[in-house]
Amino acid sequence: MPLVVLCGGPGSGKSRRAAELREALGGPEQPAHVVAEAEGGRSALRAEVERRLSRRDVVIVDAGNELRSIRYELYCAARQAGTARCLLHCAGGPDEPPSFEPPDPRNRWDRPLFTVRGEEPLPLAAIRAALFESAPPPPHRATRSQPLQSAGFLHALDRATQDVAAAVVAAQRSGAQPGEVVRVPGVAEGLVLSRAVGVAELSRLRRQFISYAKMAPSDENLPELASMFVQYLSRSVQ
Structure with missing residues:
Protein backbone atom coordinates (compact mmCIF):
# COMPACT_ATOMS: atom_id res chain seq x y z
CA MET A 1 0.00 0.00 0.00
CA PRO A 2 1.04 3.61 -0.40
CA LEU A 3 3.98 5.43 1.12
CA VAL A 4 3.65 9.08 2.20
CA VAL A 5 6.98 10.83 2.82
CA LEU A 6 6.98 14.07 4.80
CA CYS A 7 9.82 16.57 4.69
CA GLY A 8 10.51 19.92 6.31
CA GLY A 9 12.44 21.62 9.07
CA PRO A 10 11.84 21.48 12.83
CA GLY A 11 8.66 23.26 13.89
CA SER A 12 7.04 22.99 10.46
CA GLY A 13 4.20 20.77 11.72
CA LYS A 14 5.29 17.41 10.31
CA SER A 15 4.12 15.35 13.29
CA ARG A 16 0.73 17.10 13.32
CA ARG A 17 0.34 16.50 9.59
CA ALA A 18 1.37 12.85 10.00
CA ALA A 19 -1.38 12.40 12.61
CA GLU A 20 -3.92 14.04 10.29
CA LEU A 21 -2.89 11.73 7.46
CA ARG A 22 -3.10 8.65 9.65
CA GLU A 23 -6.64 9.63 10.65
CA ALA A 24 -7.69 10.44 7.09
CA LEU A 25 -6.05 7.53 5.25
CA GLY A 26 -6.26 4.70 7.77
CA GLY A 27 -9.16 2.46 8.73
CA PRO A 28 -10.09 -1.03 9.96
CA GLU A 29 -9.32 -2.63 6.61
CA GLN A 30 -6.39 -0.38 5.82
CA PRO A 31 -4.13 0.37 8.82
CA ALA A 32 -1.94 3.46 8.64
CA HIS A 33 1.43 3.50 10.39
CA VAL A 34 3.57 6.53 11.23
CA VAL A 35 7.31 5.85 11.12
CA ALA A 36 9.24 8.59 12.93
CA GLU A 37 12.91 9.40 13.30
CA ALA A 38 14.52 7.52 16.16
CA GLU A 39 17.86 6.33 17.43
CA GLY A 40 19.84 4.64 14.72
CA GLY A 41 19.45 7.51 12.27
CA ARG A 42 18.84 7.17 8.59
CA SER A 43 19.52 3.45 8.24
CA ALA A 44 17.13 2.56 11.08
CA LEU A 45 14.40 4.76 9.59
CA ARG A 46 14.79 3.18 6.17
CA ALA A 47 14.76 -0.34 7.61
CA GLU A 48 11.55 0.34 9.53
CA VAL A 49 9.87 1.80 6.44
CA GLU A 50 10.84 -1.25 4.38
CA ARG A 51 9.56 -3.57 7.12
CA ARG A 52 6.20 -1.77 7.24
CA LEU A 53 5.59 -1.59 3.50
CA SER A 54 2.98 -4.17 2.54
CA ARG A 55 0.01 -4.69 0.26
CA ARG A 56 -2.44 -3.61 2.94
CA ASP A 57 -1.00 -0.85 5.13
CA VAL A 58 -0.35 2.85 4.56
CA VAL A 59 3.09 4.00 5.73
CA ILE A 60 3.66 7.66 6.68
CA VAL A 61 7.25 8.79 7.22
CA ASP A 62 7.38 11.56 9.84
CA ALA A 63 10.95 12.81 9.45
CA GLY A 64 12.91 15.80 8.16
CA ASN A 65 14.09 13.98 5.00
CA GLU A 66 15.99 17.14 4.22
CA LEU A 67 18.42 15.68 1.68
CA ARG A 68 17.71 14.54 -1.86
CA SER A 69 19.59 11.31 -1.21
CA ILE A 70 17.28 10.35 1.68
CA ARG A 71 14.17 10.95 -0.39
CA TYR A 72 15.73 9.00 -3.26
CA GLU A 73 16.28 5.97 -1.00
CA LEU A 74 12.64 6.03 0.10
CA TYR A 75 11.55 6.39 -3.53
CA CYS A 76 13.59 3.28 -4.37
CA ALA A 77 12.01 1.39 -1.47
CA ALA A 78 8.53 2.23 -2.79
CA ARG A 79 9.51 1.16 -6.32
CA GLN A 80 10.90 -2.10 -5.01
CA ALA A 81 7.66 -2.74 -3.10
CA GLY A 82 5.59 -1.86 -6.18
CA THR A 83 3.52 0.75 -4.35
CA ALA A 84 2.37 4.29 -5.03
CA ARG A 85 3.89 7.15 -3.07
CA CYS A 86 3.80 10.91 -2.67
CA LEU A 87 5.81 13.62 -0.92
CA LEU A 88 4.32 16.18 1.48
CA HIS A 89 6.51 19.25 2.06
CA CYS A 90 5.71 21.06 5.31
CA ALA A 91 7.13 24.46 4.43
CA GLY A 92 7.79 27.55 6.48
CA GLY A 93 9.23 26.07 9.67
CA PRO A 94 11.07 28.55 11.90
CA ASP A 95 14.21 26.40 12.18
CA GLU A 96 14.73 25.03 8.69
CA PRO A 97 18.38 23.89 8.64
CA PRO A 98 20.82 25.40 6.12
CA SER A 99 21.41 21.91 4.74
CA PHE A 100 17.74 21.48 3.77
CA GLU A 101 17.34 20.74 0.07
CA PRO A 102 13.80 21.73 -0.96
CA PRO A 103 11.97 19.11 -3.03
CA ASP A 104 11.85 19.72 -6.75
CA PRO A 105 8.98 18.10 -8.71
CA ARG A 106 11.30 17.76 -11.70
CA ASN A 107 12.98 14.94 -9.77
CA ARG A 108 11.16 11.62 -9.96
CA TRP A 109 11.76 10.97 -6.27
CA ASP A 110 10.12 14.30 -5.32
CA ARG A 111 6.82 13.77 -7.09
CA PRO A 112 3.90 13.79 -6.83
CA LEU A 113 4.64 16.72 -4.53
CA PHE A 114 2.20 18.53 -2.21
CA THR A 115 3.16 21.58 -0.14
CA VAL A 116 1.40 22.99 2.93
CA ARG A 117 2.28 25.98 5.09
CA GLY A 118 1.15 26.89 8.56
CA GLU A 119 -2.50 26.09 9.12
CA GLU A 120 -3.36 25.40 5.50
CA PRO A 121 -5.63 22.35 5.15
CA LEU A 122 -4.16 19.21 3.70
CA PRO A 123 -5.08 18.59 0.04
CA LEU A 124 -6.57 15.24 1.02
CA ALA A 125 -8.53 14.68 -2.18
CA ALA A 126 -5.42 15.13 -4.30
CA ILE A 127 -3.32 12.98 -1.94
CA ARG A 128 -5.90 10.17 -2.03
CA ALA A 129 -6.01 10.35 -5.83
CA ALA A 130 -2.21 10.13 -6.04
CA LEU A 131 -2.09 7.17 -3.66
CA PHE A 132 -5.19 5.16 -4.47
CA GLU A 133 -6.33 6.16 -7.96
CA SER A 134 -3.08 6.46 -9.90
CA ALA A 135 -1.74 3.66 -12.06
CA PRO A 136 0.60 1.28 -10.25
CA PRO A 137 4.30 1.92 -10.79
CA PRO A 138 5.86 0.16 -13.78
CA PRO A 139 7.68 -3.12 -13.18
CA HIS A 140 10.98 -2.57 -11.49
CA ARG A 141 13.97 -2.55 -13.80
CA ALA A 142 15.52 -5.39 -11.80
Whole structure:
Protein backbone atom coordinates (compact mmCIF):
# COMPACT_ATOMS: atom_id res chain seq x y z
CA MET A 1 0.00 0.00 0.00
CA PRO A 2 1.04 3.61 -0.40
CA LEU A 3 3.98 5.43 1.12
CA VAL A 4 3.65 9.08 2.20
CA VAL A 5 6.98 10.83 2.82
CA LEU A 6 6.98 14.07 4.80
CA CYS A 7 9.82 16.57 4.69
CA GLY A 8 10.51 19.92 6.31
CA GLY A 9 12.44 21.62 9.07
CA PRO A 10 11.84 21.48 12.83
CA GLY A 11 8.66 23.26 13.89
CA SER A 12 7.04 22.99 10.46
CA GLY A 13 4.20 20.77 11.72
CA LYS A 14 5.29 17.41 10.31
CA SER A 15 4.12 15.35 13.29
CA ARG A 16 0.73 17.10 13.32
CA ARG A 17 0.34 16.50 9.59
CA ALA A 18 1.37 12.85 10.00
CA ALA A 19 -1.38 12.40 12.61
CA GLU A 20 -3.92 14.04 10.29
CA LEU A 21 -2.89 11.73 7.46
CA ARG A 22 -3.10 8.65 9.65
CA GLU A 23 -6.64 9.63 10.65
CA ALA A 24 -7.69 10.44 7.09
CA LEU A 25 -6.05 7.53 5.25
CA GLY A 26 -6.26 4.70 7.77
CA GLY A 27 -9.16 2.46 8.73
CA PRO A 28 -10.09 -1.03 9.96
CA GLU A 29 -9.32 -2.63 6.61
CA GLN A 30 -6.39 -0.38 5.82
CA PRO A 31 -4.13 0.37 8.82
CA ALA A 32 -1.94 3.46 8.64
CA HIS A 33 1.43 3.50 10.39
CA VAL A 34 3.57 6.53 11.23
CA VAL A 35 7.31 5.85 11.12
CA ALA A 36 9.24 8.59 12.93
CA GLU A 37 12.91 9.40 13.30
CA ALA A 38 14.52 7.52 16.16
CA GLU A 39 17.86 6.33 17.43
CA GLY A 40 19.84 4.64 14.72
CA GLY A 41 19.45 7.51 12.27
CA ARG A 42 18.84 7.17 8.59
CA SER A 43 19.52 3.45 8.24
CA ALA A 44 17.13 2.56 11.08
CA LEU A 45 14.40 4.76 9.59
CA ARG A 46 14.79 3.18 6.17
CA ALA A 47 14.76 -0.34 7.61
CA GLU A 48 11.55 0.34 9.53
CA VAL A 49 9.87 1.80 6.44
CA GLU A 50 10.84 -1.25 4.38
CA ARG A 51 9.56 -3.57 7.12
CA ARG A 52 6.20 -1.77 7.24
CA LEU A 53 5.59 -1.59 3.50
CA SER A 54 2.98 -4.17 2.54
CA ARG A 55 0.01 -4.69 0.26
CA ARG A 56 -2.44 -3.61 2.94
CA ASP A 57 -1.00 -0.85 5.13
CA VAL A 58 -0.35 2.85 4.56
CA VAL A 59 3.09 4.00 5.73
CA ILE A 60 3.66 7.66 6.68
CA VAL A 61 7.25 8.79 7.22
CA ASP A 62 7.38 11.56 9.84
CA ALA A 63 10.95 12.81 9.45
CA GLY A 64 12.91 15.80 8.16
CA ASN A 65 14.09 13.98 5.00
CA GLU A 66 15.99 17.14 4.22
CA LEU A 67 18.42 15.68 1.68
CA ARG A 68 17.71 14.54 -1.86
CA SER A 69 19.59 11.31 -1.21
CA ILE A 70 17.28 10.35 1.68
CA ARG A 71 14.17 10.95 -0.39
CA TYR A 72 15.73 9.00 -3.26
CA GLU A 73 16.28 5.97 -1.00
CA LEU A 74 12.64 6.03 0.10
CA TYR A 75 11.55 6.39 -3.53
CA CYS A 76 13.59 3.28 -4.37
CA ALA A 77 12.01 1.39 -1.47
CA ALA A 78 8.53 2.23 -2.79
CA ARG A 79 9.51 1.16 -6.32
CA GLN A 80 10.90 -2.10 -5.01
CA ALA A 81 7.66 -2.74 -3.10
CA GLY A 82 5.59 -1.86 -6.18
CA THR A 83 3.52 0.75 -4.35
CA ALA A 84 2.37 4.29 -5.03
CA ARG A 85 3.89 7.15 -3.07
CA CYS A 86 3.80 10.91 -2.67
CA LEU A 87 5.81 13.62 -0.92
CA LEU A 88 4.32 16.18 1.48
CA HIS A 89 6.51 19.25 2.06
CA CYS A 90 5.71 21.06 5.31
CA ALA A 91 7.13 24.46 4.43
CA GLY A 92 7.79 27.55 6.48
CA GLY A 93 9.23 26.07 9.67
CA PRO A 94 11.07 28.55 11.90
CA ASP A 95 14.21 26.40 12.18
CA GLU A 96 14.73 25.03 8.69
CA PRO A 97 18.38 23.89 8.64
CA PRO A 98 20.82 25.40 6.12
CA SER A 99 21.41 21.91 4.74
CA PHE A 100 17.74 21.48 3.77
CA GLU A 101 17.34 20.74 0.07
CA PRO A 102 13.80 21.73 -0.96
CA PRO A 103 11.97 19.11 -3.03
CA ASP A 104 11.85 19.72 -6.75
CA PRO A 105 8.98 18.10 -8.71
CA ARG A 106 11.30 17.76 -11.70
CA ASN A 107 12.98 14.94 -9.77
CA ARG A 108 11.16 11.62 -9.96
CA TRP A 109 11.76 10.97 -6.27
CA ASP A 110 10.12 14.30 -5.32
CA ARG A 111 6.82 13.77 -7.09
CA PRO A 112 3.90 13.79 -6.83
CA LEU A 113 4.64 16.72 -4.53
CA PHE A 114 2.20 18.53 -2.21
CA THR A 115 3.16 21.58 -0.14
CA VAL A 116 1.40 22.99 2.93
CA ARG A 117 2.28 25.98 5.09
CA GLY A 118 1.15 26.89 8.56
CA GLU A 119 -2.50 26.09 9.12
CA GLU A 120 -3.36 25.40 5.50
CA PRO A 121 -5.63 22.35 5.15
CA LEU A 122 -4.16 19.21 3.70
CA PRO A 123 -5.08 18.59 0.04
CA LEU A 124 -6.57 15.24 1.02
CA ALA A 125 -8.53 14.68 -2.18
CA ALA A 126 -5.42 15.13 -4.30
CA ILE A 127 -3.32 12.98 -1.94
CA ARG A 128 -5.90 10.17 -2.03
CA ALA A 129 -6.01 10.35 -5.83
CA ALA A 130 -2.21 10.13 -6.04
CA LEU A 131 -2.09 7.17 -3.66
CA PHE A 132 -5.19 5.16 -4.47
CA GLU A 133 -6.33 6.16 -7.96
CA SER A 134 -3.08 6.46 -9.90
CA ALA A 135 -1.74 3.66 -12.06
CA PRO A 136 0.60 1.28 -10.25
CA PRO A 137 4.30 1.92 -10.79
CA PRO A 138 5.86 0.16 -13.78
CA PRO A 139 7.68 -3.12 -13.18
CA HIS A 140 10.98 -2.57 -11.49
CA ARG A 141 13.97 -2.55 -13.80
CA ALA A 142 15.52 -5.39 -11.80
CA THR A 143 12.66 -7.68 -12.91
CA ARG A 144 13.11 -7.12 -16.65
CA SER A 145 15.89 -6.82 -19.17
CA GLN A 146 18.08 -3.81 -18.58
CA PRO A 147 18.09 -1.22 -21.39
CA LEU A 148 21.36 -0.71 -23.19
CA GLN A 149 21.94 2.71 -21.65
CA SER A 150 21.92 1.19 -18.14
CA ALA A 151 25.45 -0.09 -18.77
CA GLY A 152 26.59 3.52 -19.02
CA PHE A 153 24.71 4.35 -15.83
CA LEU A 154 26.31 1.49 -13.92
CA HIS A 155 29.76 2.48 -15.15
CA ALA A 156 29.19 6.09 -14.07
CA LEU A 157 27.81 4.93 -10.70
CA ASP A 158 30.85 2.74 -10.07
CA ARG A 159 33.28 5.48 -11.10
CA ALA A 160 31.55 8.24 -9.10
CA THR A 161 31.43 6.21 -5.88
CA GLN A 162 35.04 5.07 -6.36
CA ASP A 163 36.17 8.68 -6.72
CA VAL A 164 34.35 9.74 -3.55
CA ALA A 165 35.69 6.79 -1.56
CA ALA A 166 39.24 7.44 -2.82
CA ALA A 167 38.99 11.11 -1.81
CA VAL A 168 37.91 10.13 1.72
CA VAL A 169 40.71 7.58 2.10
CA ALA A 170 43.31 10.01 0.74
CA ALA A 171 42.15 12.81 3.06
CA GLN A 172 42.32 10.59 6.13
CA ARG A 173 45.78 9.30 5.18
CA SER A 174 46.88 12.92 4.80
CA GLY A 175 45.87 13.64 8.37
CA ALA A 176 42.31 14.94 8.05
CA GLN A 177 40.60 14.81 11.43
CA PRO A 178 36.91 14.25 12.28
CA GLY A 179 35.03 17.51 11.79
CA GLU A 180 37.28 18.74 8.99
CA VAL A 181 35.89 19.24 5.49
CA VAL A 182 36.85 16.62 2.91
CA ARG A 183 36.72 17.93 -0.63
CA VAL A 184 35.71 15.63 -3.46
CA PRO A 185 36.59 16.66 -7.03
CA GLY A 186 33.50 17.63 -8.98
CA VAL A 187 31.24 17.91 -5.90
CA ALA A 188 30.32 21.39 -4.68
CA GLU A 189 29.48 20.48 -1.11
CA GLY A 190 32.21 19.27 1.23
CA LEU A 191 31.95 16.11 3.31
CA VAL A 192 32.28 16.45 7.08
CA LEU A 193 32.60 13.15 8.94
CA SER A 194 32.01 12.94 12.67
CA ARG A 195 34.59 10.16 13.04
CA ALA A 196 37.24 8.28 11.14
CA VAL A 197 35.98 5.73 8.61
CA GLY A 198 37.94 2.60 7.80
CA VAL A 199 38.34 1.20 4.31
CA ALA A 200 36.14 -1.81 5.11
CA GLU A 201 33.27 0.36 6.38
CA LEU A 202 33.62 2.73 3.45
CA SER A 203 33.43 -0.20 1.03
CA ARG A 204 30.31 -1.51 2.77
CA LEU A 205 28.58 1.89 2.58
CA ARG A 206 29.57 2.19 -1.07
CA ARG A 207 27.99 -1.21 -1.84
CA GLN A 208 24.80 -0.20 0.00
CA PHE A 209 24.53 3.05 -1.95
CA ILE A 210 25.15 1.27 -5.25
CA SER A 211 22.39 -1.22 -4.42
CA TYR A 212 19.88 1.58 -3.85
CA ALA A 213 20.95 3.56 -6.90
CA LYS A 214 20.66 0.46 -9.13
CA MET A 215 16.99 0.08 -8.17
CA ALA A 216 16.07 2.91 -10.54
CA PRO A 217 18.93 3.56 -12.98
CA SER A 218 18.41 6.68 -15.07
CA ASP A 219 20.66 8.94 -17.09
CA GLU A 220 18.87 11.85 -15.37
CA ASN A 221 20.83 11.04 -12.20
CA LEU A 222 24.30 10.90 -13.73
CA PRO A 223 25.41 14.46 -12.83
CA GLU A 224 24.33 14.00 -9.20
CA LEU A 225 25.64 10.54 -8.37
CA ALA A 226 28.82 11.70 -6.60
CA SER A 227 26.94 14.41 -4.72
CA MET A 228 24.28 11.94 -3.59
CA PHE A 229 26.93 9.49 -2.38
CA VAL A 230 28.61 12.29 -0.40
CA GLN A 231 25.26 13.06 1.24
CA TYR A 232 24.70 9.34 1.90
CA LEU A 233 28.05 9.11 3.70
CA SER A 234 27.35 12.25 5.68
CA ARG A 235 24.12 10.79 7.02
CA SER A 236 25.33 7.20 7.45
CA VAL A 237 28.52 7.92 9.39
CA GLN A 238 27.32 9.13 12.78
